[in-house]
Amino acid sequence: MKSSLAPFIALAVLALVPLMGIGNYPLHLLIMVLLWGYVYTSWSIMGRLGMVSFGHGAFLGIGAYVVVMGWNSYGLSPWFGVPIALALTAIVAFLIGYPCFRYKIVGHYFALVTLALSEVTRLIIVALRDQTGGSLGATPKTALAETSWSLGALQFSNKIVWFYVILVFWLLGLWVWKKVDESMGRLALEAISQEEDASASIGINVTRLKLGVTMISALMTCIGGALYAQYQLYVNPETVSGIGISLQMVFGVIAGGMYVRLGPTVGAAFTLLLAEGLRLGFGNKYHALDSTVYGLMLVLFIIYMPKGILGAAMEAMGKRSAPQPKPYSR
Amino acid sequence: MSEVFDIFLLESVLNGLLLGGLLALLSLGLNLIFGVIDVVWICYAELIMVGMYAVYYFHVVFGWPLLLAMLMGILIVAMAGAALHYFVIRPVLAAEPINQLLVTGGVLFFLQAAATLAFGIEFKNLGVTFPPIVVGDISFSMPRLIAFVTALAGMLGMYLFLTRTYIGTAIRAISQDRTIMPLMGVNPNRIFLVTSALGGGLAGLGACLLVLQYDIHPAIGLSFGPITFLICVLGGLGNMVGGFIAAFIFAQFISVGGFFFAIEWGYVIAFLFFIGMMFWRPQGLFTK
Numbered sequence: 001m002k003s004s005l006a007p008f009i010a011l012a013v014l015a016l017v018p019l020m021g022i023g024n025y026p027l028h029l030l031i032m033v034l035l036w037g038y039v040y041t042s043w044s045i046m047g048r049l050g051m052v053s054f055g056h057g058a059f060l061g062i063g064a065y066v067v068v069m070g071w072n073s074y075g076l077s078p079w080f081g082v083p084i085a086l087a088l089t090a091i092v093a094f095l096i097g098y099p100c101f102r103y104k105i106v107g108h109y110f111a112l113v114t115l116a117l118s119e120v121t122r123l124i125i126v127a128l129r130d131q132t133g134g135s136l137g138a139t140p141k142t143a144l145a146e147t148s149w150s151l152g153a154l155q156f157s158n159k160i161v162w163f164y165v166i167l168v169f170w171l172l173g174l175w176v177w178k179k180v181d182e183s184m185g186r187l188a189l190e191a192i193s194q195e196e197d198a199s200a201s202i203g204i205n206v207t208r209l210k211l212g213v214t215m216i217s218a219l220m221t222c223i224g225g226a227l228y229a230q231y232q233l234y235v236n237p238e239t240v241s242g243i244g245i246s247l248q249m250v251f252g253v254i255a256g257g258m259y260v261r262l263g264p265t266v267g268a269a270f271t272l273l274l275a276e277g278l279r280l281g282f283g284n285k286y287h288a289l290d291s292t293v294y295g296l297m298l299v300l301f302i303i304y305m306p307k308g309i310l311g312a313a314m315e316a317m318g319k320r321s322a323p324q325p326k327p328y329s330r
Numbered sequence: 331m332s333e334v335f336d337i338f339l340l341e342s343v344l345n346g347l348l349l350g351g352l353l354a355l356l357s358l359g360l361n362l363i364f365g366v367i368d369v370v371w372i373c374y375a376e377l378i379m380v381g382m383y384a385v386y387y388f389h390v391v392f393g394w395p396l397l398l399a400m401l402m403g404i405l406i407v408a409m410a411g412a413a414l415h416y417f418v419i420r421p422v423l424a425a426e427p428i429n430q431l432l433v434t435g436g437v438l439f440f441l442q443a444a445a446t447l448a449f450g451i452e453f454k455n456l457g458v459t460f461p462p463i464v465v466g467d468i469s470f471s472m473p474r475l476i477a478f479v480t481a482l483a484g485m486l487g488m489y490l491f492l493t494r495t496y497i498g499t500a501i502r503a504i505s506q507d508r509t510i511m512p513l514m515g516v517n518p519n520r521i522f523l524v525t526s527a528l529g530g531g532l533a534g535l536g537a538c539l540l541v542l543q544y545d546i547h548p549a550i551g552l553s554f555g556p557i558t559f560l561i562c563v564l565g566g567l568g569n570m571v572g573g574f575i576a577a578f579i580f581a582q583f584i585s586v587g588g589f590f591f592a593i594e595w596g597y598v599i600a601f602l603f604f605i606g607m608m609f610w611r612p613q614g615l616f617t618k
Contacts, residue, residue, distance in 0.1 A: 052428050052431075052432075096605065099608075099609035100608075100609075103609060105609075107427055108370055108427065108428075108431060108563075108567065109567075109608070111428070111431060112370075112559050112560065112563050113563075113604075113605060114609050115556060115559065115560075116556070116560055116601045116604050116605055117601075117605065119556045119597075119601055120598055120602060120605075123594045123595075123597050123598045123601070124594075124598055126594050127591075127592055127594035127595050127598065136528065138606060216581060217553055242552075243555070243556055244552065246436050247438070247439070250432065250435070251432070251435065251436065251439070254432060269405055285453070287446060287447065287449060287450070288443045288444075288447045288548075289438060289443075289447055290443075291442070291443030291446070292440060292443040292444045292446075292447050294439065294443070295437070295438075295440025295441070295442070295443050295444070296440050297441035298435075298436035298439060298440070299418060299436035299437055299440060301436075302422065302429055302432050302433040302436055303418070303421045303422055303433060305427075306425065306429060306540035307364045320594060
């Protein structure tokens with residue numbers, strides 16, 4: 001049953017989809033699924049190891065705003081803006097991660113400390129309203145007035161270009177997940193997420209490993225923020241930072257399944273299609289009906305299906321090739 | 331010049347004190363729940379939002395007298411708290427602790443979206459105004475003063491309830507030893523349900539005080555929810571006295587920080603202070 005060719009065939013089909021002349025709207029949905037799939041995957045790289053972060057809105061926000069503000073205020077190309085955003089993200093992730101892991105801030109406390117971080121980022125963006133436009137958001141100055149694409153400004157009017165750019169990053173995210181799995185660090189991480197003191201006693205440097213995974217996750221999320229800003233050509237403090245988007249990431253992942261590689265992507269697809277489906281089905285007459293159903297389903301998921309859609313489906317099919325990690329200890 | 335400056339600084343310090351009383355009341359309910367049931371209600375501020383809508387509807391739409399509407403508001407949120415425990419928390423009590431945090435986060439989404447669906451995104455307010463109280467050069471807002479006094483009274487009432495009544499004593503006992511008390515004939519499920527209703531009631535009381543000062547909209551919970559959690563964590567989750575003190579510290583940061591810079595910077599400073607403090611005292615400033 002398990003063919004090594006199947007994933008490649010599926011990927012080839014996926015890569016050809018935009019060339020089949022599907023309309024702009026389905027293509028946009030596909031891009032959004034891949035983009036959020038990438039971001040959710042980035043979150044899960046640390047989340048599935050017991051580090052449930054409510055602070056990834058901070059990294060997403062840094063990625064989006066540093067790049068857009070660099071371009072708008074200083075004419076700085078995103079090619080320079082992204083490295084600056086990554087450097088800033090690395091510093092912030094280190095400053096929050098190192099003390100947390102050093103002083104063993106875990107569980108509720110870790111979640112709430114990181115929650116404070118994402119709120120700080122949102123508030124700083126709003127407070128710097130003279131530069132950022134505050135709650136109204138900001139639009140990158142267009143470089144597409146005369147041309148349909150600008151590599152220097154990282155702006156492309158053609159959605160097909162964006163599809164392939166984001167597809168590459170999505171694949172990269174899945175590849176990083178696999179690499180983390182394969183490395184020695186993963187075995188050690190599974191150990192520390194269950195028995196931190198015992199792991200330390202057999203010579204595992206708990207703090208360093210956790211910090212490494214956190215850095216990877218944060219930097220990937222930062223790139224996701226930059227991609228989102230450049231694709232949408234609009235950023236808003238509420239949609240790229242703060243408690244709202246941070247919770248949304250966590251829940252998307254839970255809905256899809258945190259412990260399987262494609263789970264976060266399934267979560268992204270599920271939440272997006274649910275929202276669009278309800279919107280198309282009921283029109284805009286019932287504002288927020290989609291989120292109401294979504295919230296209700298989340299609660300039911302966490303109570304009755306904590307492994308998520310894909311996790312539960314794979315369990316039902318008995319397709320458990322490897323033992324599932326159980327990242328939390330009671 | 332400097333005199334004027336000092337008067338305004340004093341005013342923001344005093345306003346911070348009033349805000350502190352209100353924040354202390356908000357964090358009390360959350361702390362009570364955590365101390366007894368060991369669960370963080372991420373959706374706590376959304377329960378307050380429900381209470382604010384309840385007061386608005388009974389008073390403005392159904393035309394009830396304000397105090398009666400407020401009483402109904404408290405009752406409704408108390409029932410919502412009990413329902414939250416019965417339908418959402420109870421099934422996950424044995425699950426991973428982080429799942430308990432996440433499930434109430436799901437409720438947060440649900441309540442926010444359901445409020446948008448039911449009430450729309452328009453800002454609503456009670457339409458009652460109070461004249462400011464002027465003492466010398468300093469002016470206070472009347473609703474803030476009412477909130478401060480009521481919050482203190484509410485906390486005193488809660489203290490007396492927990493220390494002077496049989497069920498209050500049972501609640502404190504459960505929070506101290508969750509495994510032994512069932513053997514002593516205390517039914518933890520009943521205590522949990524009563525505690526959840528009490529926590530909800532405190533959220534309802536908070537709603538009555540907030541509705542006097544702020545417009546109601548579905549996302550209002552997000553504007554004071556995070557601060558309430560951080561106060562509880564800073565004071566040591568479950569530690570009611572710690573939360574009380576932490577509320578006044580936070581309020582001063584917000585009020586005085588907002589006086590020197592802009593209001594967002596006050597919050598930024600308060601949150602950064604919180605992050606810094608967590609590294610110094612990871613289990614809260616006032617560990618039990």
